[in-house]
Amino acid sequence: MRIGTAFYGEALNDSTVQPIAFDVLQQIDKDSSDWQINAFMGELKNKEKEDSLTIFYFNKAIELAPLNSDLRIRIGQILFENADYTNAAIEMEKAVQKFPSNFVINLILGLSLAQSADHQGSLEYLKKAVDLNPNDLNATMAYSFSLNQTKQADEALKYLDRALRIDAKNTQALSMMGMIYNAKDMFQKGDSLYNLVVTIDSTDILTLNNFAYSLAERGVQLERALKMVQVAVDVEPENSSYLDTIGWVYYQMKNYEQAKKYIEKAIEFDDKNGTLLDHLGDVLYKMNEKEKAQKIWEEAFGLDPTIKNIQEKIQKGLE
Numbered sequence: 001m002r003i004g005t006a007f008y009g010e011a012l013n014d015s016t017v018q019p020i021a022f023d024v025l026q027q028i029d030k031d032s033s034d035w036q037i038n039a040f041m042g043e044l045k046n047k048e049k050e051d052s053l054t055i056f057y058f059n060k061a062i063e064l065a066p067l068n069s070d071l072r073i074r075i076g077q078i079l080f081e082n083a084d085y086t087n088a089a090i091e092m093e094k095a096v097q098k099f100p101s102n103f104v105i106n107l108i109l110g111l112s113l114a115q116s117a118d119h120q121g122s123l124e125y126l127k128k129a130v131d132l133n134p135n136d137l138n139a140t141m142a143y144s145f146s147l148n149q150t151k152q153a154d155e156a157l158k159y160l161d162r163a164l165r166i167d168a169k170n171t172q173a174l175s176m177m178g179m180i181y182n183a184k185d186m187f188q189k190g191d192s193l194y195n196l197v198v199t200i201d202s203t204d205i206l207t208l209n210n211f212a213y214s215l216a217e218r219g220v221q222l223e224r225a226l227k228m229v230q231v232a233v234d235v236e237p238e239n240s241s242y243l244d245t246i247g248w249v250y251y252q253m254k255n256y257e258q259a260k261k262y263i264e265k266a267i268e269f270d271d272k273n274g275t276l277l278d279h280l281g282d283v284l285y286k287m288n289e290k291e292k293a294q295k296i297w298e299e300a301f302g303l304d305p306t307i308k309n310i311q312e313k314i315q316k317g318l319e
Contacts, residue, residue, distance in 0.1 A: 001037065003235045004028045008040045011047075018044055035065035039074070046078050054078060055087065069099045076108040088112040096125065103132040107139050119149040128242030130159070137166045141173060149231075153180050162283060171197045175207040182214045190214070198228075205232040209242050225249045240270035244279060251283055259283045281313065 003010050004025050011021035014236035022044050029037050042057035054318040058075040065071060072095035079088035092109035110126035113119075126143040133139060140163045148154035157180060163173040174197045182190030194211040197204055215221045226249050247262030263280045270276060277300035285293035297314045300307060 001028055001032065001034065004037060004040070008044070011044060015047070018047060028138075033064055035061040035068065035071070038064065039071060042075070042078075046082075049082075051079070051082060051084060051087070055091070064165065066098070069095070069102055069105065072099070073102070073104045073108070076105065076112070080108055080112055083115075085112045085115040089116060093238065099130075103129055103136070103139075106132065107136075107142070110139075110146070111142055114146050114149075119146040134162070135166055137163060137170065140166065140181045141170075142234065144176065146174070148176065148180060153184065156180060169200055171201050171204055171207065174200075175204065175210065178207075179210055179214075187214075187218070203231075205235050205242070208232050209245050212249060213245045216245065216252050219252050221255050222249055226253070238269055240266040240273065243269070244276050248279055248281070251279070251286070254286075256283055256287050260287065272303060274300040274302075274307055274310075277303065278307050278310060278313075285313075285316070 001111070004021075007017065007021035007024045009116060011017040012220070025037050025041050025044070028034075038057045038061035042054050042061065045053040055075065056070060057079075062071050062075075072091070076088050076092045076095065081090060084273075087316060089109060089112040092105055092112060095105045096102070096109055097198060100287070106125045106131040110122040110124075110129055113122035113125070123143070123146055126146055129136070129139040130143050140159055143285075144156045144159040144163060147153075147159065160173045160177050160180075163170055166268075174193050176313065178190045178193035178197065180190075181187075181193065184190075191211075191214075194207060194214070197207045198211070201207075208228040209232040212225040212232075215225040221264045226246070229242060229246045229249055231245050232239070236242055243262050243266035247259045247266060250262065251259035260280070260283045263276060263283060267273070267276050270310060277296050281293045281296035281300060284290075284296060294314060294316075297310060301314060
């Protein structure tokens with residue numbers, strides 16, 4: 001086992017040693033029942049991006065050491081880091097049954113569910129994580145985000161306030177608060193928070209985009225909005241949200257050719273987004289392409305029937 005551990009340590013620094021180390025560990029495993037050997041093999045398979053074998057060996061290690069919470073945490077971390085949120089949630093749901101008061105297990109489970117767009121399901125575990133470690137910024141921010149996604153804005157603001165007590169200059173918390181206040185039509189407060197974020201970090205492209213979109217929706221400070229979102233588009237030219245925002249700013253500036261160009265480009269990267277299609281329909285209608293606009297609005301309605309005034313627009317396109 002000492003020899004196997006030595007090979008494993010070397011394999012972590014030299015990829016050419018990995019297959020040799022794995023063979024050595026496999027031989028040891030045939031003649032032992034040590035959980036650590038299986039954990040080592042799981043780590044090596046993770047380095048080789050073999051997810052199914054990674055899970056296999058870690059689960060074997062867990063069977064041999066069922067009271068070792070670190071093994072369960074590690075498999076969750078690996079799956080989450082590999083963006084395998086479905087399997088991360090599955091493994092962490094098993095883990096939380098065994099260790100219901102483990103902070104990291106609850107956090108990984110909550111984050112995995114949130115990344116899988118199950119924000120409602122994530123709330124229980126993220127709240128548990130926050131209760132277990134009230135001073136953890138990541139848990140507090142994740143819980144705030146899922147609260148907002150489940151339309152519990154006031155509760156989200158409460159936890160964002162808590163996040164700012166942990167880190168007063170946390171731009172993510174300030175930006176999210178700005179977005180929530182603007183969604184509540186409290187524009188003076190929302191804009192002041194957005195301005196604060198831009199002052200702290202002028203390269204925060206997500207905030208620049210969100211602030212620009214808010215200004216465009218209101219049809220105010222459009223030149224400033226254009227400058228802000230242009231920064232975001234320059235950094236991420238294939239981001240559909242940023243392309244849509246710059247298109248929407250141009251729409252409000254009545255530059256419909258530019259608006260059409262950018263929104264169509266956004267749809268190339270996200271053709272199942274009802275809001276993008278709705279915006280394109282608005283642009284086409286203004287360009288007097290009413291039949292095309294009506295068809296696009298109908299497609300947008302099929303993707304997202306909750307879009308504001310979409311049925312009225314479809315009817316307008318027929319007139």
